[in-house]
Amino acid sequence: MKKPTLFYFVHAHGNGHRATFNMLYPVLSVYFEVIAITTNQEITAYLHQRHDVRVLELPPKYPADYEIPEHTFSKAFEVTPYAIEPAHRAKALAEAIAHFKPKAFYCDGVPELAIMVRGMGVPVVLIHLPGNVMSDPTQVFAHELADHIIAHFPSSLEQANFSFISKTYYSGYISQYAGRALTSSSRPHFDQVTVLLGYDNYDETVLQNITKDQSTQFTIVGNKRDFDVGANCTLLGPVKDIREAITGEVVISAAGQNTIAELLSMKKRLILLPEPRPYDEQVVHAKVLAEQHIALLAQENFSAEQWQNVLQKAKRFIPDYKNLVNASAPEEIAQKMRNWYV
DSSP states (O other), rough: OOOOOOEEEEEOOSHHHHHHHHHHHHHHHSSSEEEEOOOHHHHHHHHHHHHOOEEOOOOOOOOOTTTOOOOOOOTTTTTTTTTSSSHHHHHHHHHHHHHHSEEEEHHHHHHHHHHHHHHHHHOOOEEEOOOGGGGOOOHHHHHOOOOOEEEESSSOOOOOOOOOOOGEEEEBOOOTTOOOOOOOOOOOOOEEEEEEEEEOOOOHHHHHHHHHHTTEEEEEESSSSSSOOOEEEEEEOOOOOOHHHOOOEEEEEEOOOHHHHHHHTTEEEEEOOOOOOOHHHHHHHHHHHHHTTSSEETTTTOOOHHHHEEEEEEEEOOOTTTTTTTTTTHHHHHHHHHHHHH
């Protein structure tokens, strides 16, 4: 019997959306003919390289040389221009829906697409992220119209002002390393610290303050730049598998949800340095983790002495890992989708 079609939107920003698709595509494909929807040539090429999957790349919604306005979250669709390009995107999506007749739209980002698809008569499953999304009218409407909402984190970490708990399924953190982290020594290595850099314009002075303590060895991962740091630092740059690059028990990292999930699945002690995001996603999520004694929180303006203090605190810190990462999350999400739409 022919499997029903599922449209799965893969957001192009950050590696977390790609990693999530890599985990969910194999299990969703058991029950659905999955068609990936993208808005970006790079993510299209990535998906073709990684998977034997049909990809529909939507045309751009911005005119050539259009300067995207700053997102103020003061009104719905505020960054959608008054131009013909959004109509071309909507037309391509409508034609795809009419042709493939998807049973549902799995939307991992871009609430405008969720609204558009629901208006075309297709149920929407919306992925919910931490942050101040309820301040954005577009996000609020997308959550209201969603048939189901899925959060890739535990319900215990939900924000108090989230209004859609009743129709949200909380899978727990979803990590490609869950259940298969590398075996570590029984003796904790606190003289070795790993720093995961999230973006190429990382402030060198922040890194210099982090690594000032010469009695600690730092491994710096995930950035193509060279940095002026001490002899106690090893610069690895981007790596394929962070499990093999991380040394010691303590990791200093940004607070992206996928990164947190991976590090918690490896039972690391986290010092989180949130990066700016449109909905303060990382700041909000990091604060919740700190409040619940799961991670320590740092700030970019920390002095070298303050960094040394928080690193000392991390040696004594015993995180509460209980019921956070769900190794069965991909299979459970796929089963939910089967129950809802097959």
